[in-house]
Amino acid sequence: MSIVTDPAAASGGGPAAHGRLRAWAYLSRVAEAPCAALLAFIERDHGGDPVAAAAAVRSRTALPDAVASATRARYATDVSQRDLTLIGSLGGRLVTRDSDEWPLLRTQQFGLPDVTPDGSPPVALWTVGTLDLARLETRAVAIVGTRAASGYGEHVTAELAGDLAAQEYVVVSGAAYGVDGAAHRAALGVGGKTVAILACGVDRAYPAGHARLLRAIAENGAVLSEYPPGVVPGRHRFLARNRLVAGLSDATVVVEAGRRSGALNTAGWAERMNRYLLAVPGPVTSAASAGCHMLLRQDRANLAVDAEDVMEVAGPFGALGAAPSAGPAPRPTDGLTAVQLAVHDGLPARGARSSADISAEAGVGLDETMAALAVLELGGLAFRSDEGWALARAVGRAPRPG
Amino acid sequence: MSIVTDPAAASGGGPAAHGRLRAWAYLSRVAEAPCAALLAFIERDHGGDPVAAAAAVRSRTALPDAVASATRARYATDVSQRDLTLIGSLGGRLVTRDSDEWPLLRTQQFGLPDVTPDGSPPVALWTVGTLDLARLETRAVAIVGTRAASGYGEHVTAELAGDLAAQEYVVVSGAAYGVDGAAHRAALGVGGKTVAILACGVDRAYPAGHARLLRAIAENGAVLSEYPPGVVPGRHRFLARNRLVAGLSDATVVVEAGRRSGALNTAGWAERMNRYLLAVPGPVTSAASAGCHMLLRQDRANLAVDAEDVMEVAGPFGALGAAPSAGPAPRPTDGLTAVQLAVHDGLPARGARSSADISAEAGVGLDETMAALAVLELGGLAFRSDEGWALARAVGRAPRPG
The missing domain is CATH 1.10.10.10 (Winged helix-like DNA-binding domain superfamily/Winged helix DNA-binding domain)
Known part of the structure; x- marks a missing residue:
């Protein structure tokens, strides 16, 4: 994608900038995300100009088949101004490639059109929160896991997320019950930053029981989604959302996951996008750890017992480098022949x-x-x-x- | 080592055979085991003839410096007949290279003279029990771990050892408290075979609290040691014993081990002898699993959650082959575009x-x-x-x- 560095465009200052913002808003709704064809259309056919691309979609002009098909159901409905007004009323904003805070390095490392849902970057990120999303580019770790977390899983999640957040890592997760919620809460608990990525519009509290948690996350981090306000969650949106959780982070840690947990889908995205993947072991008698053990047995994930194991790989140059873990204490007889x-x-x-x-x-x-x-x-x-x-x-x- | 296949020698039938057996008994005590120099002396200097080697040691004739040094303290004391009488009174026997049941394939894969204690094969195996030691050559798995096993560790050990013993695997361990004892007990519990390898003479019950367990193991398997009767345990004998536990088994499974557990020494032997090494994960909050997690994190061990994971690698051709583990169950929507x-x-x-x-x-x-x-x-x-x-x-x- 070409990047518009015009500050007016980034800040939404002038009419031209607002026109671009409305175009991005329109494009973010006109096709179901993720949509590799639409992104390619904006970038290659229109040189990265969202206004021209949006106009072409709206007028059905010179559309490739894939774009025509992907936008057929929604092209005639332009609610972009309503969406922007709504996100503004929530104290939020639409973060786009025109924004200084667009996490460019992370989104440049998406680009997997050949999987389902495709692994292309988001068109834009509907965001409510105080955190500059550029922070995701340095130290961001996704902590994910089963909704049916055990007491052990919640405990380990809290330790990991708290320690990482205390070390200036942004803790990214999906705001679900169980591991996700414990991760967000622990980051908030140490005064750290955390980002929740939703499979629905950020105007919706999903899950409803986390409404208060989501407000706290927005105040101390960000709640974001590639879906415009009003969009409801759906299974393929959870899968697409998982790609954002993995893709916007440097490393993904699976704390607890059953053999069918959605967290394994997030793990798969981390692998495909060449992010670090770590898994926390647990009792072999616990079904909630079976997915983690599978990842470890198949050598797909590194083993993580604590935040140091994560910091060894994630962050700038691996924040800890190759710090040796604590070896056994010396014994008086250790030096003997x-x-x-x-x-x-x-x-x-x-x-x-x-x-x-x-x-x-x-x-x-x-x-x-x-x-x-x-x-x-x-x-x-x-x-x-x-x-x-x-x-x-x-x-x-x-x-x-x- | 040359192998004497004369049945009389193996069975201890004639006077010549008895002379060989006494020579092996003398050689097994005259130097502290393991002793690569003494084995090389028997094999290379005396063509594998224990009688000639013992005579040379006793008479101090043409001894290499290392052999002279290793045998200096004990060469004058020949209690071989007393030892053989004692092992016989226990219902036991001295298993040597002359015996049909000598686990040749396993002992041929020792041969690591350059570590401390050296990794050479035993001179002979003082054995009490009903099991033909040749059984170790086919399906033998060592299950080891900390004496300070948690309830979780004892449970997993019992599951693993019971399942493996039920599948005709010989469960090998060191008769210590904790994981070792649980492994032996579980094997006995399913009517399976188990072998305890001691760091002292087999006439001694070590640890004393396992005297009854050791008797049961002898009745349904074997209790063995490379040390003659009367030898007391000592730290370097535990290290040497660990080499036998790993070396006489096809795979070693570490169920629970702290960062300084002796089980990690056994794991090191398994690695050096190219045996399969597996480790069972546990709660990251449990110090008793820290050593296992270290082995897994360093990619030194395969992850084992159950007996199937062990059977995939250990036994003839890996008893299970590359049997795929159970994947997630299909969903009704799995085939959809x-x-x-x-x-x-x-x-x-x-x-x-x-x-x-x-x-x-x-x-x-x-x-x-x-x-x-x-x-x-x-x-x-x-x-x-x-x-x-x-x-x-x-x-x-x-x-x-x-």
Whole structure:
């Protein structure tokens, strides 16, 4: 897509800018999104000019078959001014390619016309909220999962989303019950930013039980949709919405998903768009983790146990880089050679033993045993008593079964 | 190693065979196991003849430095007859390379002298039990994990071990508390075979609280050790024992392991010996699963949620082959085209709607909408009523949020 950098156009200042905005609004409704054919028509046939493209659609002029077909049912109805007025009355806006905040880098990495629904970028984003959508371009992580989240799933979601939001990541999700809602709430809870992407117009609270949550998200982030106001949710719109959740984020984390969860659809979009995909493991006895385990078993997702695992890959250059995870703590005997270790093991758990007995027990020659005992004594691991050699108190514990 | 196939030698029949058996018994105690140098001495310097090798060690004749050093502390003490008498009094036997039941294929795949303890095969296996150790060559799976198993870990262990044992797999483990014990018990519980490998002599019940369990394992499988009777456990013996658990099995499954669990040492052996390694995921909130998640995150282990995941890789040719796991169940709408799906979504959740309204709602031309409705009607997904088109009752559910 060509980008109009005219500030007037971006801000909706002059009549020309308003004309472009109305054209985008018309185009965002005239075909069911996503619609690769319409985008190609705007870009290739009309050089990215929405006004010319909208006029051609409205007048049925020189339309490719796919565009004619996709716009046939709705071309005659232009409610663009009504839609813009409505979004304005909600305190919202229509974000388009003309806007400075258009998440260009992310939308440039869509472009999958050959799947169903097609994976093309949105025509525009109907948005209510305070967040500059350009923020999605730097640190945005989608956290998704089943509506039927377990207590475990909600807990892990909250930990992950809270930690990521506290680290300036925008937490993206779909506002559904279960994992989605827990992710949004946790981000809000730490004063972070979160974005809800809907499968219906942003004037609708979907699900209804999340009306208050959606208002809070708009106040501290954004609620957005590629569908104009008034559009109702439908199954293919959920699938298309999932593509936006994955596509507008740098990484997608599936916290809990049954084998048929819609979250696996989002995961599929993340894969097809070359976004990072992570999955959180859970009890193998939990059906809510079966989809995550499938993703992991098939090597489609990286395993995530915490926010650090996500930050290692997502964000600018992977925000953490290749930070090593915490290894096991050192043990007092870690630096010993095999012979020294054998001699150490030859020391009795209680009491003391002669060096000759230790030598026989350890299967190490007497001279080597004496040398090893000297090293152990220096290291504070053994000491010489009247009865012979003994374990130093600090390590005088039972052997650790392997 | 050369294999003596003389049945008399294998059965301990004649005086020559008994002489060989005593020589193996002497060699199994004279150096601390594992001892790559001693094995090489028997094999290369003495053509696999234990009698000649034992005589040379005893008389200090032409010993390589490493062998002289490894045997210096114990060469003068020959208690081989006492050891053989003792194992016999326990109803046990010394299994050697001369025995028909020696698990040759498995021990041939040891041979890692450059690690600590070295990864060489055992000199011999002191065994109490009814199981022919050759059974380890076909279907043997090690199930290991932390002693501090959670209720979840014990449950999953029991499911896995029970299912594998019921499928004729020998369940191998280390008889420790926690995962090991649960694995042995579950195998016994289904009338299956299980093998406990100890880090001490098989005359010792270690841990003491598993004395009764060890007796049951011997009656329905085998308790074995490379250490002669009377040898006490020690840290390096646990590490060496772990090598036998991994090495004598076709696959190792880590059910639960903390970041420092000895089970991770067993996992390391399985990797180094090119055995299959699997790990069971668990709650990310559980420290007992942290080691498993580390193995999975580092792509060192395959993910296992059940016995089928194990059987896919372990056993002859992978007992299950590449059996696909159960995918999602089909939905009535799965075969629909994108347009048909959009029209289907355009049907109202309740009541009926005109085809023109459906066309506008779906963003699909009227003619295509009519064609799609006909297909939906044929498929039993929609029906025509007096008020218009409606969803068929069977699928008249709320849209599934993705």
